[in-house]
Amino acid sequence: MAENTSTEYEPAALESIPVSQTPLERFEEYLLSRGLRKTEQRRYLVEQVFSRHEHFDADQLLDQLPRKGAPNYVSRPTVYRTLKEFVDAGLLRRFELNGRSVYEHDYGYPEHDHFYCVKCNTLTEFQSEQLVLLRDSIARQYRFRVRSHRLIIQGICDECSRRNNQRRQQDRV
Amino acid sequence: MAENTSTEYEPAALESIPVSQTPLERFEEYLLSRGLRKTEQRRYLVEQVFSRHEHFDADQLLDQLPRKGAPNYVSRPTVYRTLKEFVDAGLLRRFELNGRSVYEHDYGYPEHDHFYCVKCNTLTEFQSEQLVLLRDSIARQYRFRVRSHRLIIQGICDECSRRNNQRRQQDRV
DNA sequence: ATCGTTGCAAACGTTTTGCATAAGG
DNA sequence: CCTTATGCAAAACGTTTGCAACGAT
Numbered sequence: 001m002a003e004n005t006s007t008e009y010e011p012a013a014l015e016s017i018p019v020s021q022t023p024l025e026r027f028e029e030y031l032l033s034r035g036l037r038k039t040e041q042r043r044y045l046v047e048q049v050f051s052r053h054e055h056f057d058a059d060q061l062l063d064q065l066p067r068k069g070a071p072n073y074v075s076r077p078t079v080y081r082t083l084k085e086f087v088d089a090g091l092l093r094r095f096e097l098n099g100r101s102v103y104e105h106d107y108g109y110p111e112h113d114h115f116y117c118v119k120c121n122t123l124t125e126f127q128s129e130q131l132v133l134l135r136d137s138i139a140r141q142y143r144f145r146v147r148s149h150r151l152i153i154q155g156i157c158d159e160c161s162r163r164n165n166q167r168r169q170q171d172r173v
Numbered sequence: 174m175a176e177n178t179s180t181e182y183e184p185a186a187l188e189s190i191p192v193s194q195t196p197l198e199r200f201e202e203y204l205l206s207r208g209l210r211k212t213e214q215r216r217y218l219v220e221q222v223f224s225r226h227e228h229f230d231a232d233q234l235l236d237q238l239p240r241k242g243a244p245n246y247v248s249r250p251t252v253y254r255t256l257k258e259f260v261d262a263g264l265l266r267r268f269e270l271n272g273r274s275v276y277e278h279d280y281g282y283p284e285h286d287h288f289y290c291v292k293c294n295t296l297t298e299f300q301s302e303q304l305v306l307l308r309d310s311i312a313r314q315y316r317f318r319v320r321s322h323r324l325i326i327q328g329i330c331d332e333c334s335r336r337n338n339q340r341r342q343q344d345r346v
Numbered sequence: 347a348t349c350g351t352t353g354c355a356a357a358c359g360t361t362t363t364g365c366a367t368a369a370g371g
Numbered sequence: 372c373c374t375t376a377t378g379c380a381a382a383a384c385g386t387t388t389g390c391a392a393c394g395a396t
Contacts, residue, residue: 036370037370096270096272124317146328150323153317158315212395250387
């Protein structure tokens with residue numbers, strides 16, 4: 001069963017990078033460059049995946065799609081195959097959380113990292129230029145050529161901390 | 174099939190933290206505190222897991238253990254159950270890489286992070302005090318209570334870079 | 347004697363595959 | 372018309388579970 005991996009997304013904190021092409025345009029360019037085909041399923045999946053800015057896994061995406069028989073139905077294998085292509089095309093980034101693959105927008109979206117609250121299972125994004133500088137400086141010391149990184153800080157988010165404190169104070173009464 | 178997730182371990186760079194108890198002693202204390210039992214399988218698995226300092230997954234550990242019928246055989250479910258206990262007991266830390274759970278020593282071992290070379294699939298450890306300070310500073314800004322973190326820097330390690338350069342130079346001849 | 351532990355087999359949840367049919371170029 | 376893409380069913384993969392027999396306390 002899919003766990004709650006929804007994003008507390010803060011529009012003020014993380015601005016989108018302006019891009020010249022829409023995700024669909026970019027994907028179609030990618031398809032062309034590889035001799036792959038524009039299909040209705042791929043077009044529809046780009047649309048669906050970029051209609052919300054949230055982390056999601058394959059099941060959450062499937063839940064959001066039309067059921068079998070309905071128009072625009074896309075089968076489970078095709079969803080998995082297409083997610084892989086989105087990653088190859090640079091549209092999505094994939095990471096693993098609690099044994100499942102989680103996807104997030106990559107194209108047109110700035111580099112960022114995550115807090116993961118172990119109480120409410122929520123991923124929250126943050127950006128730190130310093131972190132990237134430090135990463136590159138460490139990598140230089142080890143002569144490691146950085147392609148990307150993945151940082152998840154686990155702990156308890158502010159809301160969950162407050163919720164706990166309130167309850168603790170109530171308990172005392 | 175298990176991929177190569179072996180560690181390039183640099184003894185000079187990462188010193189063990191001196192500890193008063195052996196891993197086995199610590200685990201037995203944990204068992205006692207929870208009303209769990211000392212068994213031959215658990216004792217043997219502590220021994221095996223701490224006989225090498227390397228990252229490993231369940232399959233790699235099973236490969237290292239005696240086969241069915243041989244003395245000290247431990248079944249697959251018991252290995253999984255015990256790895257979970259080792260994590261609970263603070264002996265091991267678990268993370269996910271390429272869709273499988275990977276374990277590393279935690280007890281008596283300093284906090285560190287990893288480079289992951291996408292060419293040779295090798296994890297290399299590094300330590301950075303600055304990184305921990307920066308992590309805590311960022312978390313403070315977001316009022317996030319840090320429990321731990323996981324950072325993996327992906328890219329290409331020095332050896333693989335050199336290997337590529339050599340080949341490229343040969344190609345030119 | 348009690349209750350946690352083990353091994354077995356079978357299930358699980360996620361992701362991938364082989365294959366026949368459909369459809370894009 | 373050729374080749375890629377799709378949907379289906381089934382397999383694969385790592386991991387977990389129910390249960391009866393076993394063994395530690």
